[in-house]
Amino acid sequence: METCSEYIKNAFPTIDDDLKQYVEGVLQNGADDFEDSEEVYEAVGEVLQEVASDKTEEDIRNICNDLLTMLQPNKSKASNGSIKTLNAPVHLANMIDNNDSGIDDVKSIWMMKRDETLKVDAKKLEKAEAKLQGKQDRRTKETKTVAAPKLETATASQVTSKKESKLEAKGNNRTQDIRIENFDVAYGDRVLLLGADLTLAYGRRYGLVGRNGLGKSTLLRMISGGQLRIPSHISILHVEQEVVGDDTLAIDSVLQCDTVREELLKKEKDISAAINAGSQDPELNSQLSEVYVQLQNIEADKAPAKASIILNGLGFTSEMQQRPTKTFSGGWRMRLALARALFSRPDLLLLDEPTNMLDIKAIIWLENYLQNWPTTLLVVSHDRNFLDTVPTDILHLHSQRIEAYRGNYEQFEKTKTEKLKNQQREYDAQMQQRQHVQEFIDRFRYNANRAALVQSKIKMLEKLPELKPIVKETEVVLKLPDTEPLSPPILQLNEVCFRYSPSDRYIFTDVNLGATMESRICIVGDNGAGKTTILKIIMGILSPVQGMRHVHRNLKFGYFSQHHVDQLNMNLNSVELLQQAYPGKPIEEYRRQLGSFGVSGDLALQGIASLSGGQKSRVAFAQMCMGRPNFLVLDEPTNHLDIETIEALGKAIKKYTGGVILVSHDERLIRMVCNELWICGNGSVKSIEGGFDEYRKIVEQELEAAANAK
Template sequence: MASCADILRSEFPDLDGEVFAYVTGILHGGGADFESVDDLVEAVGELLREVSQDTKDDSAIREICQRLFNTLQLDEAQAQRCSQVLLDTPIQLSQIADGCGECCLGGPLMVNAKKLEKAEARLKAKQDKRMERDSLKSSNPLVLEEASASQAASKKETRMESSGKNKSYDVRIENFDVSFGERVLLAGADLNLAFGRRYGLVGRNGLGKTTLLKMIASRSLHIPSHISILHVEQEVAGDDTPALQSVLECDTTRESLLREERDLTAKVNAGRGEGTEGARLSEIYAKLEEIEADKAPARGPALNSNPFATSSLLREFSGGWRMRLALARALFARPDLLLLDEPTNMLDVRAILWLETYLQTWQSTILVVSHDRNFLNVVATDIIHLHSQRLDMYRGDFENFMKIKEERLKNQQREYEAQQQYREHIQVFIDRFRYNANRASQVQSKLKLLEKLPELKPVDKESEVIMKFPDGFEKFSPPILQLDEIDFYYDPSHYIFHSLSVSADLESRICVVGENGAGKSTMLKILMGELAPVRGIRHAHRNLKIGYFSQHHVDQLDLNISAVELLARKFPGKTEEEYRHQLGSYGISGELAVRPVASLSGGQKSRVAFAQMTMSCPNFYILDEPTNHLDMETIEALAKALNKFRGGVILVSHNERFIHLVCRELWVCENATVTRIEGGFEQYRDILKEQFRKEGFL
């Protein structure tokens, strides 16, 4: 391939030496900044067009720039050879224009100095931007996109807010946009929440449900200042705060009064008072008595036999108990607007039943993101569907939403098809009589009619979610996987399991349920061989290959790299196309596959974990809370994939619909052993409800 210098000489044989030096210097020094041929045309195209004395048009100049751009794609060494003149510092274009004198083309060199200065400034800005981006990457390899929201201000609501006349606890957010980085999640959306109603927010993974809750919680979207908001997120972090204290701190009014009371008492005792402390203390004591502050520790929601009354620290709790604690904080604070993001994640069935019952008596407004159909059917009074960058409202529970949505889609499709037929009918008439003078007025009338017809859009159908687990089925002679008279404990004074005996084969579809802390995850790890029993024997077939999905699967992913890189590191030796195909089987395709895993939604991270787990084609799956963070369509697809999979499955789940779709056996983990319930999940649910009645919760 010809060098850049060769191309310039052949196309511009009489090019002035200084201009030649400038152009080759720009090509050499800024080659890395030309991300496309358009960048190169912007940098030198105008100069080349002017020095050609209009002998070459725009298309010819662009073609030359394309050849130069292709040459610059060579490696650095070859790119250096293509330039005969290397410039250590940029040449000022204005100086060249002023001092180059007569050109060898036979006349003065007519170069527009201002245009060239602008081109030079644009190139310098591009170089500075690249340097800034590279510097940022080197100092922080993970640069995440940020969410943002914008909203058209309502003058009426602004006046009412400033005058203090707005006493309503309804939430009206009109004509707002929400973006995540460069991706638009919502455009021109409206959200109206009537006080006292319970709204379920549903939609596919990655469309922006969690982001919307965060924008509301941070008040990036306008919420009247007198409305208190509390947000319970998907993941609950643990720290060194005592559990009970973390619950009590949520009552900000009580905490503020107690803090002021302590400060004033300290001033009085130290003799630093100003004489007004006594009156203020009397007011504080009256308010504390009014809100029954002394009864607060006993008022904290129990969520059933929880250990919050102890001095345990947050970091000492399991994921299920942390979620219970986060819910206890929210319910204790009694906000005007309660935002819940997947509250049933990691909760056991008993806690879910209690939460369903409690939320039905909630007096203020709830906006909950959930993919648990049964939970939404019990709790929600309204459904908000996020799709196609908008929010659609439906009255009623989730089942009612599904029926109405299907009817709307059918009606929309019928209207669209009917209008298309009507348009075609009119168009046929127009085409037939377009050149008939006697029908000219009728043709004009039909044309106007077509113009006035509203343009209906075809039904926007969501793509079907498909998941497939590669088969690893082989005929194994039993035992396949078995625990025989197992004892296990972390502390000898407290047995997790005593004389535990269970077994599974390659046709098993077993669901394990039980309260948080009963040992479900521990049993799974014993089955996998990660934990050794204190006594007893674990049998596993020598050809058994287990795939494990942890309820804390995010901890197993490197969040700083893309999903493609993650698979390449875990399973080296394959092509990028193979990694992309594997990820695509679980809905991670296109740019999602090359974005940092940390920037993906919770459900998308779960799909990456599934892609990683199935890459080695296991013949037995052990899944711990696999439906956490997945949208309903993906949960349905996961159930179908497990049913088609030719191998064994043991899973822990509290999603009632998922259990009904997949499981044939139900194991209940309690009292240091595992019991098989013949009646399945319905019988287990009835047992819990009977316990609730005896305890006075129902």
């Protein structure tokens, strides 16, 4: 490790000793286990990036590659040419004949002449080699014909009535309801919506649901971007991009959304400054009085308290509200964007997976807050509990159209199931009637006495409405790898304490927890409480400052986190991605692996950049499981997955024969699979009795206490 130590010191001259010792410890502990430089980067890359602002991510990856070479010199030598591959067959018999040494000792068993009758027939050998070459050529051709990535864009077209166009042109269209009729949306060559209609009544809350990749997020972008036209007087806010980080305080960032208040305050400040400067303009006092009246009418003095309540509900403490936006991570800036939207109250609020960035406490607060939302809300969500609590209506996107249902998601499921049953009964009845009438026609077609009756039956068949067979959505099935049982103990944390540096506070102390191959553990807690940190200690990515971590020698972790989805190579397609991660396997095996996670057919050959968030998650799952782990560590696995896939994931976890620890805020998944709950917070990680019901009760009590304190 001396070479590594010197290399780190030279590459990072500003690194402090404690951090350097920490990096060296991680490298030393994992020296034999690192498969490639990517694993070295995952272990120490983020830490090294923090102490080297002058280096790019590519620089850090190159350094990690050099460190791997130092840690595993034997692998490096082997790859530098000590193993040679012959480019032509070697005929040992000729070697014997040409051996002039005459020393019998040299002619070992490998240099003795063989019986000629044992030789392989030359023609058969030639035929076999030709067959093998043909197979290799086909495989190479199949690999090369994988579609090149193509980044496509979404387009929309819409038919508007002359009446609405005239009203819009005259400025007389004051309706608050939104009607988008007969519109199409396409993504590249793929049609997502065809001749669809969408009606949003003012004051109602709509949940937009449907399978991954059908165009829900695209539809929201088409509305907010103006490609689908709505009355110009209706204000729209789409929470999609995080707030830009600058010196603006978090609370001020929210208050600035109220442009009317901001303009009045600026006007009040300018007039007051003019009066204080000695201006003799008699109009200034009356203008100032008018501004004060307007500020009073909009209750401007209550705005800071209102903004603070929203920020607090989304997890911002009083201290955090006074921090500049540039000090927050991307996830917290997305929360700020949501807070700004809730504060400004547009006529139409568009939310795309708002619960992805929130912990359970913030989700419960948001559910309660949106139940009293005064304007129109259109939200895409796959959180089943959220969809049961917030929407007044469900919009179901399927088969290139949108169907509206009254009620929440539970009511939608019941209504949809009953509707499909009725449609199937109607279809079956008509098919039976058609068959009966057709049999009569076929039987008496050439009977002159029944000719008139046959003709009337033929006309009757022609007038029957054409009913199409009911096409049910295919059931989503996910298949996790089979595992071999391991004898306990499997995983144990004893008296574990952790902090990132001696100057930091302890994130948690005295952690005593264990897991088995039957474990289905969910870790819950506020954002920033250390959930991801405890996962990394469990996997050995981070080492405890105090205490011990014991794992079975044959335990193989499979780690899924949202940043793995974001870091997929967008220039490849799914098959190429697996080829790169696990080279040397037949194409069929990669496609079979992707197919077990619902990425099949042309989808597997589609560029990853063009996949939806849920489809990218499935690809990341397929990549993780191809390594055949026997213990899964899942950090927010449901983000971007549709409801059916979350349900399938829950079933797959229940069938899985290895252990599972997951961090999730999806209440339905937690209730479905978890038999143990760990709460992370207040400097500890503890298992609680009573499961999720007990935890939800604790959270609701905390929210109630916070509301009363306000």
